[in-house]
Amino acid sequence: MTWLALGGLAVLAVLPAVLGPYALSVFINILFYAYLGQAWNIVGGYAGQLSVGHAAFVGIGGYTAAVLAAETGLTPWVGMLAGGALAAVLGGVIGYLGFRFGLRGFYFVLLTVAFAEVCRIVASNWERVGGAVGLYITFTGDPRQMQFQDDRAWYYIALALTALATAIVWGMERRRFGIYLTAIREDETACEALGVPTFRHKLGAMVLSSFLTGLAGTFYAYRYSSLQPGAVFGIPLSVEIVIRPIVGGAGTLLGPIVGSFILTPLAELSRAWFGQGGWHGAHLIVYGVLLVAVVLFLPQGAVPVLGRLVRRAAP
Amino acid sequence: MAVGLTLIFGVMRVVNFAHGDMMVWGMYLAWLLAARAGIDPYASFAVCATVLFALGWGVQRGLVQRIVDAPHEMQILLMLGVALILENLALLLFGPEPVRVRSALGALTWYLGPLYVDVARLVTFVVAVALTLALAAFLRRTDLGRTIRAAADNPYGARVVGIDVPRVYAVAFGIGAACVGAAGALTAPVLPFQPALGLSASVVSFNIVIIGGMGSLLGAFVGGLLVSVAESLGAVFLRPxxxxxxxxxxxIVILLLRPAGLFGRRTP
Known part of the structure; x- marks a missing residue:
């Protein structure tokens, strides 16, 4: 297993040498969304607390780094951590309120959506951070300002982030923390009865997940050199974050990555195909159909099924 | 329209994320009927309600019924998928530009002393109240309404006394969808709309239902009033x-302090 992971990493590391510019940008997206999915997976997959407001953390992270860079000249490499920290604070607040008041299932979903929407409205009304127009970052091409002439730099950052998040989740699975989270997902009442500190663990998962998601915000801001409230805080981005681990298999180590490898190229292809004919939104229909199909036929996601196939092929 | 949502949730504990998109479909249906057949939306809302009833019935029978016992999360995801399909199908078919339905009533205004009343809005409001009352009466007085409430209270018990629970669920889902269809057709002349409205409409109606109380018709109605008044006050005192x-x-406050809502009876 370890060899397989290292092998996969090695293949991904040399991949940019053979990719054209378009394929490279698709792969950056695959890795970026795999990273976001992995971050979400901690709280949404392992702990089973369905958050549909993770866009809030992307937005907070991106805005923090961009505003710090614009006003104090702080390099986004440090700003990224500050953004992650602030996102973690927000995650802590949402988690504290949600878990302290015992919101479960749909109520928790709605709480996260509401917080993300509040962030979006505040950001679009706060002139200091650009208001509804958003923030634009001047392109200088200076790596110290996290700007690159060459897209391959983004590829390696995305790869590093994905590897980092996956390593964290891998380590988590092997420690008491991860096992407790899974137990909480399966039967919270039983966990409480057995003396598992459910509140603390759910909160920890939320904070960790929002910190990692916040890092992605800076990546997003600097890769596209812009931040719009509707794009980074909106519900559509939250759905993008949630759907990959679900399709791949929520609460599995490889789920978000497999999900992203399935969905991102599919989204890009259908966007390119249907976009030519003026059929906008078609890739979202594909998402919708896939989501329905996964819920009905593969509620565990793709990874467990793939695992079974592999085991059958190689006994 | 929150009344429709509250019915679906109250009866089946299924969270209908596609609610706003169903409303948008109701609106486009009214628009099609007005543009192609020249039927005024205040007459065609019955047609829209019927079509949406069929859609709701179909979604329930074909999709939701298969996973009615699955955890809540799966249902949320399923409905999210349906919402994505409906919204973007509308986008494909009707395009992203906002459209508006013209109604003969739209231009009328009554002056009542210092107040002036927009007749179209008044009619929309009156019909909405009438539909809510009719639905409440239906649930309390008719046999079918009573079976719906029975299945909501205790699905197992309802099965024991011989109620075809899946059928009742489908009817309830259909009625819920019909309510939004009617709501869509009725608001179409008052409000310009586009496919992207669906998501925000869903979120608004969730707000209303949570604030009013899940599964309570009165709560949905009061919640609707409360939310619109609060928003108007906010627009006056803060910024639009x-x-x-x-x-x-x-x-957020209601979720934390009183998750059952203002009029909800049971705790979630």
Missing amino acids: SLKELVSFSLL
Whole structure:
């Protein structure tokens, strides 16, 4: 297993040498969304607390780094951590309120959506951070300002982030923390009865997940050199974050990555195909159909099924 | 329209994320009927309600019924998928530009002393109240309404006394969808709309239902009034673009302090 992971990493590391510019940008997206999915997976997959407001953390992270860079000249490499920290604070607040008041299932979903929407409205009304127009970052091409002439730099950052998040989740699975989270997902009442500190663990998962998601915000801001409230805080981005681990298999180590490898190229292809004919939104229909199909036929996601196939092929 | 949502949730504990998109379909249907057949939306809302009833019935029978016992999360995801399909199908078919339905009533205004009343809005309001009352009466007085409430209270018990629970669920889902269809057709002349409206409409109606109380018709109605008044006050005292902030803050407070809502009886 370890060899397989290292092998996969090695293949991904040399991949940019053979990719054209378009394929490279698709792969950056695959890795970026795999990273976001992995971050979400901690709280949404392992702990089973369905958050549909993770866009809030992307937005907070991106805005923090961009505003710090614009006003104090702080390099986004440090700003990224500050953004992650602030996102973690927000995650802590949402988690504290949600878990302290015992919101479960749909109520928790709605709480996260509401917080993300509040962030979006505040950001679009706060002139200091650009208001509804958003923030634009001047392109200088200076790596110290996290700007690159060459897209391959983004590829390696995305790869590093994905590897980092996956390593964290891998380590988590092997420690008491991860096992407790899974137990909480399966039967919270039983966990409480057995003396598992459910509140603390759910909160920890939320904070960790929002910190990692916040890092992605800076990546997003600097890769596209812009931040719009509707794009980074909106519900559509939250759905993008949630759907990959679900399709791949929520609460599995490889789920978000497999999900992203399935969905991102599919989204890009259908966007390119249907976009030519003026059929906008078609890739979202594909998402919708896939989501329905996964819920009905593969509620565990793709990874467990793939695992079974592999085991059958190689006994 | 929150009344429709509350019915679906109250009866089946299924969260209908596609609610707003169903409303948008109701609106486009009214628009099609008005543009192609020249039927005024205040007459065609019955047609829209019927079509949406069929859609709701179909979604329930074909999709939701298969996973009615699955955890809540799966249902949320399923309905999210349906919402994505419906919204973007509307986008494909009707395009992203906002459209507006013209109604003969749209231009009329009554002056009542210092107040002036927009007749179209007044009619929309009156019909909405009438539909809510009719639905409440239906649930309390008719046999079918009683079976719906029975299945909501205790699905197992309802099965024991011989109620075909899946059929009742399908009817309830259909009625819920029909309510939004009617609501869509009725608001179409008052409000310009586009496919992207669906998602925000869903979120607004969730606000209303949570604030009013899940599964309570009165709660849905009062919640609707409360949210619109709070938003209007917010628009006056803060800034128009901040008005949504008020309703979301209200939602968060209600979620934390009284998750069953103002009129909800059971705790979640």
